[in-house]
Amino acid sequence: MSKGLAIIGIAEVPTKRDPERTRWDILLEVCMGAVRDAGIDKNEINAVISPNPMAQPEMQNDMALGKIPEVLGLKGCRDICITNAGGASNTNCLRLAQELIDCGQANFVLIPHTTVQSDIPPADLINFFATAPLDKQWEYPFGVSFNGSMGLITNRYMHETGATEAQMAAVTVALRAWAAKDPNSIFYGKPTTLADVLESRMISTPLKAKECNLLADGGGAMVVTSHEIAKTLGSGRHAYKLGHGTRFMSATPFVREDLFHRKAYRESSQDALKQAGLHIDDMNLRQIYGAYPYTQCSALEGYGVCKEGEGARVWADGRCGPGGDLPCTTMGDATGRGHTGSGVSMAFYIDTVRQIRGEAGERQINNCDNVIVTTSGGSVMNTCTTIFGSEAR
Amino acid sequence: MSGYKKPLPVIQPHSAEFWKGTKQGKLLIQNCDDCHSPMTYPRKFCSECWSTNLGWKESSGKGTIYSFSVTYEGVEPIFHDDLPIILAWIDLPEGVRMTTNIINCEPENVKIGMNVEVVFKPVTDEVTLHYFQPTD
Numbered sequence A: 001m002s003k004g005l006a007i008i009g010i011a012e013v014p015t016k017r018d019p020e021r022t023r024w025d026i027l028l029e030v031c032m033g034a035v036r037d038a039g040i041d042k043n044e045i046n047a048v049i050s051p052n053p054m055a056q057p058e059m060q061n062d063m064a065l066g067k068i069p070e071v072l073g074l075k076g077c078r079d080i081c082i083t084n085a086g087g088a089s090n091t092n093c094l095r096l097a098q099e100l101i102d103c104g105q106a107n108f109v110l111i112p113h114t115t116v117q118s119d120i121p122p123a124d125l126i127n128f129f130a131t132a133p134l135d136k137q138w139e140y141p142f143g144v145s146f147n148g149s150m151g152l153i154t155n156r157y158m159h160e161t162g163a164t165e166a167q168m169a170a171v172t173v174a175l176r177a178w179a180a181k182d183p184n185s186i187f188y189g190k191p192t193t194l195a196d197v198l199e200s201r202m203i204s205t206p207l208k209a210k211e212c213n214l215l216a217d218g219g220g221a222m223v224v225t226s227h228e229i230a231k232t233l234g235s236g237r238h239a240y241k242l243g244h245g246t247r248f249m250s251a252t253p254f255v256r257e258d259l260f261h262r263k264a265y266r267e268s269s270q271d272a273l274k275q276a277g278l279h280i281d282d283m284n285l286r287q288i289y290g291a292y293p294y295t296q297c298s299a300l301e302g303y304g305v306c307k308e309g310e311g312a313r314v315w316a317d318g319r320c321g322p323g324g325d326l327p328c329t330t331m332g333d334a335t336g337r338g339h340t341g342s343g344v345s346m347a348f349y350i351d352t353v354r355q356i357r358g359e360a361g362e363r364q365i366n367n368c369d370n371v372i373v374t375t376s377g378g379s380v381m382n383t384c385t386t387i388f389g390s391e392a393r
Numbered sequence B: 001m002s003g004y005k006k007p008l009p010v011i012q013p014h015s016a017e018f019w020k021g022t023k024q025g026k027l028l029i030q031n032c033d034d035c036h037s038p039m040t041y042p043r044k045f046c047s048e049c050w051s052t053n054l055g056w057k058e059s060s061g062k063g064t065i066y067s068f069s070v071t072y073e074g075v076e077p078i079f080h081d082d083l084p085i086i087l088a089w090i091d092l093p094e095g096v097r098m099t100t101n102i103i104n105c106e107p108e109n110v111k112i113g114m115n116v117e118v119v120f121k122p123v124t125d126e127v128t129l130h131y132f133q134p135t136d
Helices: A023-038 A057-064 A067-072 A089-102 A122-131 A146-161 A165-180 A194-199 A227-232 A262-276 A293-303 A311-316 A333-337 A343-357 B013-023 B077-082
Strands: A005-016 A045-051 A079-083 A108-115 A202-204 A217-225 A239-248 A285-288 A370-375 A382-389 B028-032 B054-058 B062-071 B085-091 B097-101 B115-122 B128-134
Touching: A005 A023, A005 A089, A005 A227, A005 A343, A023 A067, A023 A108, A023 A217, A045 A067, A045 A089, A045 A343, A057 A067, A057 A079, A079 A089, A089 A108, A089 A217, A089 A239, A089 A343, A089 A382, A108 A343, A122 A146, A146 A165, A146 A202, A146 A293, A146 A311, A146 B062, A146 B085, A165 A194, A165 A293, A165 A311, A165 A333, A217 A343, A239 A262, A239 A343, A262 A293, A262 A370, A262 A382, A285 A293, A285 A343, A293 A311, A333 A343, A343 A370, A343 A382, B013 B028, B013 B054, B013 B128, B097 B128
Parallel strands: A045 A079, A045 A108, A285 A370
Antiparallel strands: A005 A217, A005 A239, A108 A217, A202 B062, A239 A382, A370 A382, B028 B054, B062 B085, B062 B115, B085 B097, B115 B128
């Protein structure tokens, strides 16, 4: 019988581009912040499980080979590990933490992330995002970039559903409207308009500059524990993991039958909801990490929130942004937050905790008791869906 | 041709036959001789049934555009002279999809569903890449 998992401590630095801020400086700040936020002593941390810092090999070695508990002086630490499933790495950190808690080796696990991309030459970053998740034999020789790959999927999505450029642009407008209200976003205080999105530079048709991701620096950390321990801490209102489901599709998009991930969104969410004993209509907030606007649309279709092909219209009708009746992705996704490599899913989980605690400020969803979160890695190779609730069940 | 600076395909032993084919002006599709599945790209064994009994069929090289995207920026400097690059996924009647570039066509004329045919371009002494162009 699983002891369950709850996120009881969070910390974050604002996402921005600032090469003066080092990877270790960010990392130490968020580690200390999350432990203090959890209200526990540093020596109560029994393990450190970190998402792989993508495209930063030196930091990867530091984190994989045990520097974090040493520098922090975590005297109760029994083991460390990094996980790498791209953007879904943090989901795997949560799974591994739960395993350590279930087998009695940990009461508290620290999950820290750091990324600095502003000191990496742009050409190197383009190369990383083109070669890491895509195919070096069958795609890369033809000049496929990550944006190009997502452009290919988006174009087909629009062709099949009839979604217009304005409807697709409305997704970015809504994401940026959330981000504009978030002090941790690179676009804090900077909403955008339909005209601005549509008139921004064309990158890879149909994707314009504002629909693509701004690569940025950032970091966050979480402390997790069992349901029983979480209930005794603070007010007892935390983000309790209630159910989880996951589906893999393919590494490269051109071989993917479920190109818009609807089936994967549907099946992973159904598994997660069934475990939680809840229905999709019970969710107060939908947190969708897909990094490109079409995923915000197809996830709603896969979850069964709307009919197949109508996702873009739901966004364009203003239902998913601030003030809408179907709030989605209040952290703005990578489009609104800035892309911090494997840190985007960390920001999704941290935002989920804030919403459940009632600490999301201007973005707060009323009575946010149940949240569905889907993360993905690589070129949306998988859909990892988790249900969080405000109480253990 | 030794001046070619762009990335070359990372060829594996089980895909060498495909690249030998492009050099000879043939688009070869790998098929499983046991379960008859076409391989989306060449494998060491069949991804459906794990049979190693694999063979090659020459494609007609004529297909249709499943999707495309015209890239105007955001590629490495080695690709800058090629911009705009028309990326495309081509569906071939043999049951496979390929990633390629559409050439000999203005970006504004590319459409999903358009009929295209393969064009081979040697880029080094060893490697010939397969591109596609509209059929008239």
